[in-house]
Amino acid sequence: QKMEEHLRAQEGIDIFDGEIVIKAEKISGGFKITSESGKILETKTILVCSGSGRRKLGVPGEKQFDGKGVAYCATCDAPLFKDKSVAVIGSGNSGLEAAQDLLNYAGKIYILEFLDAVKGDTVTLEKLIQSGKAEVITSAQVQEIFGGDFVEGVKYLDKKSGVVKELKLQGVFVEIGAVPNVEFLGDLVQKNKLNEVVIDCSTQKTSESGIWAAGDVSSVLYKQNNIAAGDAIKAVLNIYDYLIKPKTAE
Template sequence: MDFSLNLGVLDEGKLQKIDENKLYDVAVIGAGPAAVSSAIYAARKGLAVAMVGVKVGGQVLDTNEIENIIGTVSTTGSKFAETLHNHLKEYEIAFKEGHVVKEILLDGKDKIFVTDDGKKYKTKTIILATGAKPRSLNIPGEAEYVGKGVHYCSTCDGPFYKGLDVAVIGGGNSGVEAALDMSGIAKNVTLIEFMPELKADKVLQEKLAQRENVNVILNSATTEVLGTEFVENLKYKNRATDEEKTLKLDGIFIEVGLSPSSEIVKDLVELNKVGEIVINPLNNETSVEGIFAAGDVTSIKQKQIIVAMGEGAKAALSAFDYLITKY
């Protein structure tokens, strides 16, 4: 009789441990939607797949409500990440969870990827799906108050500001979503957008207009974060009049987009001026033969979950084509 469940052993399905002595067909770097899609599609092609990532879901875990996954009317980031993990467990994929890749080396046609614990693994092809991280404002006081009133994830840190006054910086989808999220927690929410109008989807703007405790300030640049031990004030300047004002608050959530997590390949593959991995849109191949990329780390314009998953599948199918025609 199997007593593994009683012993508290985590059920990882068909997932395997990664093997230093094995030459893999495909190594997927990352664990978000694009990475999971790549790994599953590669495994379905009968390829030997290795995968390295911190936690299945990636940025999705920092998202509260998700309503734009076709076929799923509404879900949360944590629930969606769980479905990704459950699907991943249906395949014999070697998954090294809780780790990141620190270096990628070329070895003839093959590639070697080195993880943060110093272990080296060999693969024929690589799919880079490392995603992106929140972009900072780079203004005085921002770095000093990170975790002391300055945050980049309302889902993660918003509950600490129940009944308090907060600001959200950014009028795109992520900023408006954060303001909506915080409007149900904080006493007052001030949304500051750099451009003369919000950039978020119409449906999100309509929802925002219904929230009585949200004030929107347009065409204004956030200039400085002030405080003592914790954040106390935020300075911003109207771009049309140059008038500078100070807003008294308890917390700031910065939602001004994402910065691609491409550091490990900055000297290996071509990047564009904002650090995104440049790919051939037809097959997701990078400037290095046998290295592919997918999702938010790439130069593809649309940064959406469903797009990342499609790109991940395309990268895996392209890696398969490469292996049977060029390797």
């Protein structure tokens, strides 16, 4: 709120609340941005900070129990599962870190991995196993999250045996990656195999001259708030150079 008040106090800054950008396209001298409500803006430069959303499992019960046992942030919600049994879906680094966050609270932690081997850091995995609280289940394809008013368990397909198995638990933490919010960009900029906007890490510039990106939407390695804020500042400084001293920024 203080940041918004500070921005609104500056001359030449317009804030459009509730506008969802659906398209960005190149025009002569810059770009045209179209919002869902039909608002059109023309600009010389764009800084994309649209972030990413959590990748969903897409199984029955996930949406129904969102906030009722299904969670996407162990750092935020781990204390709610004191002495309870939980499942972490995904064994990449984010999944193992989530399980690590849960160690101080949960009584039992099941780590379910779709592939036949754990994908994350082996040192973290060893610490989890040594805790005596964590159990890794590989080749597990989640089929359903079930319960009454709250989560009561998970059904998963054991891909090795072909048998659907069941775990009784009270929490499910989904850690299977993120989905960058890039639909509005179309083919305007280059993206990597994760659909993140590819950037030059020294300037935050994208493949399209006049467009920069920062935060989780970009191909930056570490997805952290402080890093995103720093990258945005870096981008703004380069945009300033681009507008005032085009040859220097190019």
